[in-house]
Amino acid sequence: MTPNGKPQWEGPGEYPYGFRDPEEYLYRSRPGLHREEIEEISAQKNEPDWMRKLRLEAFDHFLARPMPTWGGNLADLNFNDITFYIRPSDRTQVSWDEVPEAIKRTFDRLGIPEAERKLLAGVGAQYESEMVYHNVQQALEKKGVIFLSSDEGLKKHPDVFKEFFGTVVPHTDNKFAALNTAFWSGGSFVYVPPGVHVDLPLQAYFRLNAQGVGQFERTLILVDEGASVHYVEGCTAPVYTRDSLHSGVIEIIVRRGARMRYTTIQNWSTNVYNLVTQRALVGEDAVMEWVDSNLGSRLTMKYPTCILQGKGAHGEILSMAFAGQGQHQDAGGKMIHLAPGTSSKITSKSISKAGGRSSYRGLVRILHGAAGSKSKVVCDALLLDSDARTDTYPTILTEEARVDIGHEATVSKIGQEQLFYLRSRGLTEEEAVTMVVSGFIEPLVKELPMEYAIEMNRLVQMQMSGSVG
Amino acid sequence: MARKSERASGSSDTIAVKPPALTDIQVEAIGRETGEPGWMVDSRRAAFEHYRRMNMPSPTDEAWRRTELSQFPYSELDLDALAVSGKAKRIPASWLKPVAGARTAGKLVLEDRGVHTATLDEELSRSGVIFMPFSQAVRDHPDLVRDLMGSVIPSTVDVFTALTSIIFDSGFLLHIPKGIRIDRPLQSLLWSSGEGLRAWRLLVNLEEDAEVSLLHEVASPDRSVHAARLDVVELIVRPGATLRFFMTQAWGGNVVRVAHEKAVVHRDGRLIWGNANYGAQSTKVFTTMDLTEQGAAAQWSGLHVLDGDQRADSSTAQNHLAPKTSSDLLSKGVLLGAAQSHASGMIRVEPDAAGADGYQGNRILILSDRAKAEALPGLEILSDDVRCTHGVSIGGLDQEELFYIRSRGIPEEESKALLVEGFLEGVLRRVPEEEIRQRVHLAVGAKMKTMEAGHLQMKESVRKQAEPDAQGAHS
Numbered sequence: 011m012t013p014n015g016k017p018q019w020e021g022p023g024e025y026p027y028g029f030r031d032p033e034e035y036l037y038r039s040r041p042g043l044h045r046e047e048i049e050e051i052s053a054q055k056n057e058p059d060w061m062r063k064l065r066l067e068a069f070d071h072f073l074a075r076p077m078p079t080w081g082g083n084l085a086d087l088n089f090n091d092i093t094f095y096i097r098p099s100d101r102t103q104v105s106w107d108e109v110p111e112a113i114k115r116t117f118d119r120l121g122i123p124e125a126e127r128k129l130l131a132g133v134g135a136q137y138e139s140e141m142v143y144h145n146v147q148q149a150l151e152k153k154g155v156i157f158l159s160s161d162e163g164l165k166k167h168p169d170v171f172k173e174f175f176g177t178v179v180p181h182t183d184n185k186f187a188a189l190n191t192a193f194w195s196g197g198s199f200v201y202v203p204p205g206v207h208v209d210l211p212l213q214a215y216f217r218l219n220a221q222g223v224g225q226f227e228r229t230l231i232l233v234d235e236g237a238s239v240h241y242v243e244g245c246t247a248p249v250y251t252r253d254s255l256h257s258g259v260i261e262i263i264v265r266r267g268a269r270m271r272y273t274t275i276q277n278w279s280t281n282v283y284n285l286v287t288q289r290a291l292v293g294e295d296a297v298m299e300w301v302d303s304n305l306g307s308r309l310t311m312k313y314p315t316c317i318l319q320g321k322g323a324h325g326e327i328l329s330m331a332f333a334g335q336g337q338h339q340d341a342g343g344k345m346i347h348l349a350p351g352t353s354s355k356i357t358s359k360s361i362s363k364a365g366g367r368s369s370y371r372g373l374v375r376i377l378h379g380a381a382g383s384k385s386k387v388v389c390d391a392l393l394l395d396s397d398a399r400t401d402t403y404p405t406i407l408t409e410e411a412r413v414d415i416g417h418e419a420t421v422s423k424i425g426q427e428q429l430f431y432l433r434s435r436g437l438t439e440e441e442a443v444t445m446v447v448s449g450f451i452e453p454l455v456k457e458l459p460m461e462y463a464i465e466m467n468r469l470v471q472m473q474m475s476g477s478v479g
Numbered sequence: 480m481a482r483k484s485e486r487a488s489g490s491s492d493t494i495a496v497k498p499p500a501l502t503d504i505q506v507e508a509i510g511r512e513t514g515e516p517g518w519m520v521d522s523r524r525a526a527f528e529h530y531r532r533m534n535m536p537s538p539t540d541e542a543w544r545r546t547e548l549s550q551f552p553y554s555e556l557d558l559d560a561l562a563v564s565g566k567a568k569r570i571p572a573s574w575l576k577p578v579a580g581a582r583t584a585g586k587l588v589l590e591d592r593g594v595h596t597a598t599l600d601e602e603l604s605r606s607g608v609i610f611m612p613f614s615q616a617v618r619d620h621p622d623l624v625r626d627l628m629g630s631v632i633p634s635t636v637d638v639f640t641a642l643t644s645i646i647f648d649s650g651f652l653l654h655i656p657k658g659i660r661i662d663r664p665l666q667s668l669l670w671s672s673g674e675g676l677r678a679w680r681l682l683v684n685l686e687e688d689a690e691v692s693l694l695h696e697v698a699s700p701d702r703s704v705h706a707a708r709l710d711v712v713e714l715i716v717r718p719g720a721t722l723r724f725f726m727t728q729a730w731g732g733n734v735v736r737v738a739h740e741k742a743v744v745h746r747d748g749r750l751i752w753g754n755a756n757y758g759a760q761s762t763k764v765f766t767t768m769d770l771t772e773q774g775a776a777a778q779w780s781g782l783h784v785l786d787g788d789q790r791a792d793s794s795t796a797q798n799h800l801a802p803k804t805s806s807d808l809l810s811k812g813v814l815l816g817a818a819q820s821h822a823s824g825m826i827r828v829e830p831d832a833a834g835a836d837g838y839q840g841n842r843i844l845i846l847s848d849r850a851k852a853e854a855l856p857g858l859e860i861l862s863d864d865v866r867c868t869h870g871v872s873i874g875g876l877d878q879e880e881l882f883y884i885r886s887r888g889i890p891e892e893e894s895k896a897l898l899v900e901g902f903l904e905g906v907l908r909r910v911p912e913e914e915i916r917q918r919v920h921l922a923v924g925a926k927m928k929t930m931e932a933g934h935l936q937m938k939e940s941v942r943k944q945a946e947p948d949a950q951g952a953h954s
Contacts, residue, residue: 401860404856406854408845416871423865
């Protein structure tokens, strides 16, 4: 994603971020699942022993756990073809000038440094397995805001890191959380002190360059009482014939009265498996918002979760999926209500075309004791042609009587009357379809910072171009 | 059956539950006792061959993970329970009242030991309408039964359809010939008071342009011993035909029910279907609507009122297999005590079903903090020219509405009962035929009265008050 700069694609309908750099790395692990490689990663990172042990424990759990049989098709995902760790440079830089030239060129092409100067409070850039750049505005640093790569977070704040790591998403949560815990590298470590409001977004940028690579970033975000922050992540990769794997784990704690928004603009190339676990613990009167847009990847399985554990906590998920040819977006979200007076809202918008498949998979669960809780889920799916497919798999469960739960889902074809109207105004059919689609996702796009909204509309236009025969 | 849904399934831990033990000797004995033709005995034997190789569903199977099969001693259920003299209980007179008085076009009452009543308007009988117990149908209309039985739900679907096909000893056949439209309701009652394991099946076949309304009731007294009731319901609606079929279930609180119900609706056929559930300790019902040809339409309406430790688990499937088909499902439930309701539904639109219109609605009213509700409304859409929606709402009584009614001087319990009745009104209105609607309405009303009497608290079975006779007393 280029928040500001011009995307550089060759023509309409082309994936603009498919360029690739020469593969020159400091270290590259042997492809496949090897215990020694985990030892090697841990040694190279010079980690404390507890982390090394935890990695190995998670690895055993990963091996013992069966592959999920639900969701997308994982039959073609071959772990033996995946390179689990690639070290592109020897350290994380705080100045773009010191980032290795080839990598810097990549991020220049993606418009990241320019974006940082203009509209971001802090930027992290991950290339393959390591964060190559991480920087935050000095003013925020003085207020005590921490924005580091997770590897540096572990080095500089070992106690907090140890206390926090794996508490929101333990490695036993699912097979891919175990895989991430075993091989994790990179990601962001964010701390916002009590009462501090970070007005501009913090951004992390994730890039896969090599063929058949696995990226396993681990992000920990702690928003202290009454603080607020917006974190944005974007993802791209070159187009290869061999599949890559991105399997991040995001752990977030939003303390009492705090506010956190986590925005993802996922635009992996269509040879990437994107299997991510994102979860937030939300305290009393705190607010957690996930804005999740999935445009790229071959298969995404991702269900951002809010565990509303404090009284009056509020969770929100805005999920947008676009599934084109060869893509399956299995996205959605989960809301777990544990405390009284908690509220949640999930809005899902999906568009499928040209044989693409988008699925909403969600869970709303109100446990005993969460009296007076409210939840609303709205799923809308748009089908652009007869080869496309959409599914809705929600689960709604309550153990409380004094609750208010609503769920609605609608699937429809693009409105012929709307198209006719727009065409009668002189728009071509393609323009008309694009406009209807833009209107359909408008509720989500308007929640993005303006530059991203513009970018999102551009990405959707690109997805749409050539869609009308 | 519908293609397997791709919903998530649970972990792979399994608790093995043994299917009921059946021997060759028992299977042969069933055929001998009923004195049925050889082909019928053969079909039981064939089902038994499948059954031998089948296992009980695993608790991790998506369709079964909410059903506590392991809590129920299937393997100990006695197939010969009824043979012990004195076990059968007589049908209370209340259940025998005709649904539409003299207008009732035909009535079948099946009890423990056989047929209690079997009447059908003579003119209808002459025109070829068949409405008779299965035991008679296999002798009088062997070709029809052989052709249709198992054509909608084969015995091989699961261990319970196999078991039903082997052991069923009750049920009936309804066949309406081409072009016959019956404007008076038919009625059937299945009374099965014994302990142990019993199964029945129902086969309804409407030929082209035929039309009929049928009320089917099942009931048994409350007993302390375990009992299981299995059933297979097959409905065939041929081109242009209209079937209105409503079933009420008032099994005793000792009963576990496992049922497979499926309708196949052909070109421009119409199905208005539904059920009301008050009884049984636990139910697992699969309801499937296959809209196989252009213009087929199905409407399904369900209501359940559960209390005590009652559990209802339903899996519905609305399968759009042809263009311009429509389905409309509405389910409403009221939960008291520690009752649990699980509803999993799927609307599936196949690639060549352009112009499909599907709706699934699920509304649950929870009146107790110990009750639990779960809804899983799914959509699988493989065609673009569709309009499919579903809606779920779960919640308690609206406190503002309650306040309003109370401010009119109506006592709290009565106000609550009024709100509950108002809640169910929307689905009661969809029950086909005025007389059937009234009968269901009265039964629900009676159940509400008992709730009122019990201050909307948990009560053990109040099913008895839902009997037609008791309705009269309350209405």
